[in-house]
Amino acid sequence: MNHMDTSLGNRLDQIRRYALYAGAAGLIVWLLASAILGMRVALGAYLIGFLYVLGLSLGALAILMLQHLTGGAWGRMIRRVLEASSRVLPLVTLLALPVLLGMRALYIWTQADVVAGDEVLASKGWYLNVPGFVVRTVVYFAVWLALVFLLNRWAREQERTPYSQQSNWLRSLSGPGLVLYGLTMTFAAFDWAMSLEPHWFSTIYGVLFLIGQANNAFAFAVGVTLLLAWWRGVSETLSRDTLADLGNLMLAFIMLWAYIAFSQFLIIWSGNLPEEIPWYLARLRGGWGVLALLLVIFHFAVPFALLLQAEVKRNPRTLAGLAALVLIVRAVDLVWTVAPSFSTHGHHDGIWVALLAPVAIAGLGGLWLWQFVQQLRSRSLLPYPEETAHSLDASAEVA
């Protein structure tokens, strides 16, 4: 298991190369487009791409910790993929630099003259200020990088000596780690996305990002695992029960997302307050309304209806197809959430941000994938076999 067979290795090398090409091409197109469309649009699209790849790494980190706490065969099956996703975080940290450097173009609350003329914004200065934003960003990444480092390091040591102390350490870190992740990512979502429209607020906004990230990273891990199994010619031997577990978890994330997203909508719609409703008004009119409808159908109705069926969950092909669908609709959701913010305050850039976003996602996603494959190749594809008994034993355990 430690040495991948050469055909698979070649295939992965090929993907790594193509990912790098795609990433480079995407970034070049993005640079060219930004010369035409301007800094603000370019950074808006970049922000969407950044949040997308950040979610892939952080969501993987969160599910990894969840999995250390609950155990279960499903976790063992995708653990190495999750770990590889989380180890792309150093690259994602670098990718955060343009957001920090371009914050004056992105966030109107950084502009002193705007704030001075706006009583509400002026009253938010205690949180929405440039030094605070920078310090918080540094803290977020410090916490996440530390978690990624420790979890991967201990997992590696555990691999060498099963039944070691590391299993306990992994479990002990995962509880507080999840708390830290939940808090930091919530405030990161407020900082990076919610404050694009600094008048608007929603207490559940952070949860939407947490669930979205978990949803996306989980779908990615399932998709990659099934693809690898397919290439290695072992997809027929996958345990159908484990596949069903993976499908059920995917269903749970889908339902959770829909529940949270709908709750936020219903509460704001019924309140119909001037400080809240503009956010939805902007997102339900015209083309944005079409995106919203697409989200209802493809981020909820279709995967929900399909994943309720036992045969769909137990078939590696349909499950992989659904995982791919989730990866797409997560991007649509981010575009729908972020891009309309650029059409407020007298600007009309939202549509251009949305159009340029796929390019940014392809560019940053390509770079991310390139690193991911690199990381995936550096370790075995499945946790050490002797650990099986242990994780099966823990599978009867709930959080």
Place this chain on the structure above:
Amino acid sequence: MSQVDVPQAPHDPHHHPPVIAPGHTYASVTDKISTIVLTEPVSRGWIVGFAISFLLTMMLLYAITYLLVKGTGIWGINVPVAWGFAIINFVWWIGIGHAGTLISAILLLLHQEWRTSINRFAEAMTLFAVACAGLFPLIHMGRPWLFYWLLPYPNTMQLWPQFRSPLVWDVFAVSTYATVSLLFWYVGLIPDLATLRDRSHRRSGRLIYGALALGWRGSARHWFRYQTAYLLLAALATPLVVSVHTVVSFDFAISILPGWHTTIFPPYFVAGAIYSGFAMVLTLALPLRKFYGLEDFITMRHINNMAKIMLATGLIVAYGYLMELFIGFYSGSIFESAAMRNRLFGPYAPFFWALILCNVLTPQLLWSKRIRTNVLILFFISLVVNAGMWLERFVIVITSLHRDFLPSSWAMYYPTRWDWATYIGTIGLFLALLFLFIRLLPMISIFEMRELVTPHAKSNGMQAARSLDRGDDAHE
């Protein structure tokens, strides 16, 4: 249930304690649980406990009777605080019920076999809690005998419920919840009722349990259909764990009142419900386990797991408090931030800080495994959390209502003795029903415990499975 193939677990030091103590056979499980109902004499503790809770129930009846005579003016409610104890208690009780449904439905579907020994009385707890909860909106209506006006039925009064009001959704949510919970509990009881019928020495017992067992003979066909029905009911009950308290949270969030109108409410109410529910399960399970010697069935594994769920849901609730406060101040809205300041430093601030102490700080002790497995401390923590969850609803209902947008309409709310009598009375009703339940019905599911005997006996190297007792030919 599906036969779970338990692997030969390695005996490493981190091995989990069993879900059923080693050495048990089909016969010993059946004996141990059914004798509590059938042969054990009524203990003095039971009589004293039942007498106290019965007296409190009488107090409840008295308070309700007086309420019907005089009207809701005997309570502390008035404008602006028109929702006082009745709504606080409604939300508190309905939340407590949620753990029962989670344990019996969701954990069943997740193949968490440790749920088996606690699901029966957790479901009973759900039913009794929902009964207490349902009482409050009914008597709060002022004219409870007209409650059916809430239902959409054709009538000559041209009356139709306002379907945009979450209060109407509540009627459906809670009545569905009560119906499904009752069905689930009763269906789960049928095989055990048959066991009691077969083992009862009295004619009356045989008759009553026999009638309730609906002619259960335990044939293979019975079991096959039974398990299908039970799983379907579990699937039906699962969405209710989320939907009921979501609708309850809408009662508040759909309004525009600062402190009520906030988007985090649905998940935070659901987490709070499960939190308080598990606290109540522990409050009940720990003494029951001790007094009836059920340590073999409700093991440290159960207690540890329940404590973990309490910790996890408690953290989600704490996250909710943090988001409310942060966004309140971040919003830049003077009404939002005033509501939060009033919560933190207003006249009801002691309730808020007590709530933080009970619901956020105390449960942090549960990070330690030593505390999670210390029965006495855990019992104490569960009481603290029960109190904390009541305080949470008090803070939400009262502090938001008593000072809204117009300072000229601000006022204080003070509960009257009738408020307290009704609230404590429902605790009496709840406990009285529970006391009756543990005497009259098996508080642990006998047939599901028997299912645990075989695999666990094997994994402990015991030759226990062979001893089928006479009531058990039904089983396999």
